[in-house]
Amino acid sequence: MTTFNSITRRGFATLMAAGTATAILGMHVANAATPDEIKKNGTLRVGVLVDYPPFGGTDANQQPAGYDADVAALMAKALGVKLELVPVTGPNRIPYLLTNKIDVLIATFGITAERAKQVLFSDPYSALTIYVLAPKSLTIKGAEDLKSVSIGVARASTQDTAITAIAPEGTQIKRFDDDATALQALISGQVQALGASNTILAQLSKDYASMEIEPKITLKAQANGMAFRKSDTALQEYANTFIAEIVKNGELSKINERWFGVPLDQLPPMPKI
Structure with a gap:
């Protein structure tokens, strides 16, 4: 199993504070990201945590690694594009998405009614x-x-x-x-x-x-979902189909076993939001 270097939430949040502030000040309405546009661009940009292993941490080379990164890699492979993992923190996850710094959040993001006011959620792909x-x-x-x-x-x-x-x-x-x-x-x-x-x-x-x-x-x-901008309905639909497929073919269970040591339990249902 990949080993993680120790990164505290407070320390990483300090490093990212300037980026968070810039993101909030520069917020604007982004164009919708569709699967076709991502294929055309050739890269899927995914926001992931790096301070919450084993869902999101770093490897020996200080690169993002964990359950969420593995799911992102499968999604990029399904789209036939390169993967760019963008480190995010709890506070700046939504600003990074809304300012078009990333295409999707795969960042141990609990599905809640309050968050659904700002973003679209996929069906659950993991659970805390x-x-x-x-x-x-x-x-x-x-x-x-x-x-x-x-x-x-x-x-x-x-x-x-x-x-x-x-x-x-x-x-x-x-x-x-x-x-x-x-x-x-x-x-x-x-x-x-x-x-x-x-x-x-x-x-x-x-x-x-x-x-x-x-x-x-x-x-x-706790159901965790991928998150998208409100306009990105096509990408949300693609993600739901993708999640259903990797649950069915066992690939998601293999990821869970790699990082948590046990096969994947049945995922919780989509919360009523």
């Missing part, structure tokens, strides 16, 4: 999934089995709320200050199971493979 994780040897088939194990969670997190809602009375839920501390509790044996996202699962699969950690219960899935 929250699980109950535990070693393969530990039997947890449903919520009723949680009573017999100790579970670590980050205090007041999404997984804390979700586990609390389904756990039988008497379940040992041990709350820690953050995900990193809860993760260490699992590694050190302070808890038998962990409430965490697929990003934590990927870290465990890569760095602690001998523990054989696997998802036991899926608690919640």
Whole structure:
């Protein structure tokens, strides 16, 4: 698996601050990008995160790498064009799209009603999934089995709320200050199971493979979609067809297994926005 160099959100945001400001000040209505125009130009420009591995990070050569970059590469291949990966941050993702610096965002972008006021979304191509994780040897088939194990969670997190809602009375839920501390509790044996996202699962699969950690219960899935300018309906339609194809032929599951260590779960449905 590709290794990532450490890049903090704050540090990268500082580097990109000038670009963000310029993008906002220079915002204008861009011409629609269609599949035919992209083929004519010969390049697909895709905005990706580089501070959120394994969805979006960098490789040993400081080039964008991860789940989203792999999806972008498949899309460029399907279009028969070159791929240009453009690093973006959480705050400047939409400005980069709206000012025509990129053709599409493939940047772990949760599909929400608020964001849909500014952009078009594709059907989901990935999900930020929250699980109950535990070693393969530990039997947890449903919520009723949680009573017999100790579970670590980050205090007041999404997984804390979700586990609390389904756990039988008497379940040992041990709350820690953050995900990193809860993760260490699992590694050190302070808890038998962990409430965490697929990003934590990927870290465990890569760095602690001998523990054989696997998802036991899926608690919640946030649907992530590609994002386009409001005028880019043809490109949105193309993307939906493309996503359906790579789900059907198994290519998307291979990407998920590469970066997260497990086959792709069924993607969540398109949120009602």
